[in-house]
Amino acid sequence: MYNYKFDIEKSKDNYNILKIYKNDKSIYMGSKYNMKNKIIDFINQFKECDDKSIFLIFGFGSGECIFELSQKFKNNKILIFEPNYNLIKYVQENISEFEFFNSSNNIELKYYNSSALEELKKSISVFDITKIKYGFLCNYEKVYMDRFTEFNNDVKNFLSDTVLYRNTSIVFARRWFDTLMGNLPEILTSSPIDILKGKYKDIPAVIVSAGPSLEKNIHELKNINDKMLVLSGGRTLKPLKDIDVSPDLLGIVDPGEIAYELVKEYIHSEESTLLFYEGTNEKVTKDYIGNKYIFTQSNFIREIFQMNISDMNLGGSVAHTLTGTAVLLGCNPIVFIGQDLAYLKEKRYGDIALTKFDKEKEITLGLVGGKALKVEGVNGELLDTNEELFNFKRGLENIIKNNSDVTFINATEGGALIKGTINMSLKEVISKYSLKDKGNYIKENNHSVDVNHMIDNTVVSLKNIIKSNKNIIAKSKEALKYIELIKSELRVYGKVKNNYYLNKMDEIDEDIKKSYKDLEVLSSLIYPVVYTILTGKKLSEYKDIIEKNEFLYKSVLAVSEYAMKKLECALEQINNMER
Template sequence: MNSILEKNIKALASGVNEPLALKLQNYKKSQRFVLNNKFNIYDKNFETFIYDNDFISEELNCSFDNFLAQTKHYPFICFYGIANALLIKNLTPYYKRIFVFESEIELLHLALSILDLSEELSSGKIHLLDITEEKVNIQFLILFDMKGVFEYLNLFELFPINSYYKKFHNETYQQTLNFALANITLLIRNLHYKLDVLFLVYDNILCNIPTMLENIPFQRLIAQRKNAFDTAIVVSAGPSLTKQLPLLKKYQNKVFIFCADGALNILLKEDIKPDYVTNLDYDDLTLKFYKEQDDRILNILAIGTNHNVAKKISNKIIILRDDPFYKNLGLNDFGYIDTGTHVSHFSYTLALALGFKNIIMIGQDLAYDEKGNSHSESFALGIDYESTANIQKIKCLAYGGEGEVLTHIAWNDYRIKLEYLFACNKEVNFYNATEGGARINFTKEVSFKNACETLLHKEKPKFENLKPLTKNRSAKLIAKFFEKLKQDKQTCENLLNDAKALKEALNNILSKDIILPLEFLQNVYQNISTFNEILNNSAFLEDSIGKALIFNRGFNTSKVLKMHLNDEREHLYQLILAYKEFLTFFIQNLKTKYEIIQKYHYQTN
């Protein structure tokens, strides 16, 4: 292995792209591609050079100019094909990030043997995506959801790096483009989540934190029960659940049962007592699931759970989400976990946090059954609760890998997020014993009977009841929280005042019926850049609301970048207009967040 390739592989293995590093390290060359002394590559299969053999420098220079012109001011650019990597290396000073999709491992091997890209790979300036990698979908979602990338998703284009890829790899290019656009759409859909819902969740959070601090700390659960048993069952309320209940009842003393709130009354009706019930719904509709309660059941609630539900439920733990916003609260005993966006996801992450090595899934259909039902019999909201929902229906691969089933776009998003979760926890065995619904990748499809007979042999242990903090300790933490809320109120006020002052200044500038000189516009935009830095570095904006606001900023900026304006004065003028539009949106929504804080602020006085 030459020293350049070794450095590049080491950079990939440092955590940026370990699967590709291992693949390159173990790769045995097929000799399909041959490198000549001009750094050109000959493809024996198609009997052609990747670049024109006589004019490689001219072609590279022309491509360099064309790509810069097509993506002027873009923060990132995406290529299909690595070629010899010379063009990519030359373009790195002009973009914050370059994403390269490639299907030929030998071309990646050759390119990384020619050029030292180790610094760019280590820093994240260049990202290589092997589109034949099993987990490329997961890698894509991670990379394009990064800070500095997600707000510009509307700029996504996938450029074949040269005519060789257009001519000889067009089918794979189209498949890659479709794959990328599907994931971009998913990310944008999540970022476009209705702000009114996010505000309801935020209101629940502020109301629930004092309740959380008066109940059992999550870390006490972890300390007492982590790694105490190997196997768990996660029960969801899909239409296939009914047929699994007799076997679940038979084995319930030999396995820990994690139950989505919607399946609770279904299990209790069959005299099955789950060990943990999870809930994260922001509205109080889920109160119907808790008509019957049992103190032997431990209720695990997300911090954004509806506050009326949280107050009514007994024997509970409320958990902070695993993201920077909540960690800034400094309430470590009560966090942290990735609750996801649907309740079964929460059950899986809870089981992972408790150290279970085998997780059996039942009722996880994520699809309608053959009768068009969305949920199991005895589901409190009705077996056809989502059957008439006004949401786009689509088809996906069925459980077992044969044929298709009808699902809807939200369920399909949930499925992709579950696949992401399972792929990131490869040391755990996920057994999909749903025996129906949609196929979920990164799981082992088995019959529920086989899973029970193979894995469930010994009685599960019993634990002593967990206790909350002392009243004195709880009171101190509540006081600490309200002090942090006071600080957040001040931060919110400062951001609002700065945003209003900047918007007023932009209004005054843009209202003038004169042609504004370039130097003046540059100074104005420098003020915008200064405010952007404040937003980018604000921990207060690291929650879901903040992310939605920042996405709106990028959305407005992207509309201007897509104009491809060559006149710098006009380009800056349009950017300032777009930023004023963003500020209107920002101020309106930040004011709503401020009003929610203000509602609870009286308790700090």
């Protein structure tokens, strides 16, 4: 915690200026002689901003720069992260001295500490991400060098994660809805992963990933003799089967066709247990003959099961899902192999994890997935990686950080350094931790849920969703009729003469909003439309506003009509399930 003492003095040109005392030295956060120029310099970095911009500022200073910013952008949100707790406390206790801050609901002063990233997530939505403007006050980058670097990394990581979420949500909008509808019959006959919570307390788990080093030590898994759990994704299933090892849990989370191609040769006779969720490729779940466990991101699914099923999508890859699952099961230690998170001779995957499908499609497996980066290796060297793999690394490190009572071991032969792990060879791990039989709880699959009752719940839910969706379709068509009448008035009179149409459209808006509030299953489908509307430019011309509304209702109508076919098909499938 930074608790530097300080004074607030007057500069030679009569502005308040903050003076910090650090290491027996005093440092002005600005200019003692010409503070006005420092304020101007601070404001000038925001020349390209508009009334939608959201300001993210490192440092409060004396408040003078923030005051000028708030005067120039009176209605904009300003988020200030101040690293000096003493200054935060002073502002709170002397709020009358900062009238601009006290009188505005748009300015937030937050203490910068380890939870700052969470504060950012609460304050800024995905729809605001393109509006963020970042700045820092004079000399803060020098006095609080470590904190300043951390803050920059926090902001970068927040932006990266949010943009990834946005892009993924837009790209997979329709696909996720399709997989949810297609997976419903399999979900109803599967067990929630939570029924295994703590069943494998202190049993070691090995998370098998497909990095280029995997071929160096995968053979060691033949020596675990039922003393450890083996958790695998789809890409590493074949390499494991090639050495006669069947994973205890096979995690599949990808909605794409490649998820099926990676495992299709094995799932008709596979003895392993499948872990999936509503976004998993539905061909995998339909053809998989082994036991199945689910996790979920959907409240719709939780309501069907009438229990709080965990979400194991913890960082973007199946390795994060499997790691989170191992924690839930109570496993300790948790061991990583093939988790390179970097490239070996421009290879992202090991040769043993490449498939015929990869080669036929001529997929480039070199340095793809965002801009090239360098990352520290386990042996201290610098390795090639990219943004995607670097984000995967951060995700794993967050899981490790949040589970300090679990020992995490990186038994990958090389690759990137994973903070919070112990580096050890797989052979050493097996020798040290293969102590007791792991048990067979996963395959016992004690399904504690009444399937017939869940089928009934699903039928009732789907009927209600279909009813609400029919209302949205009808109201969207009604709104489009009013828009045509308004456009006709604009063409003839140059203005809208009849407020009746506008009032009716307001009523329709409220009706549709109310219907969507209860339709969580359509959230992925409608996301691209909502994002386009909420991030668009502010419109002032009547013609532009009408065109935007026309786009909205046409888009909502198209989404709802597409969804209707899938919903009715899913309802028919559920009604025809064996009871």
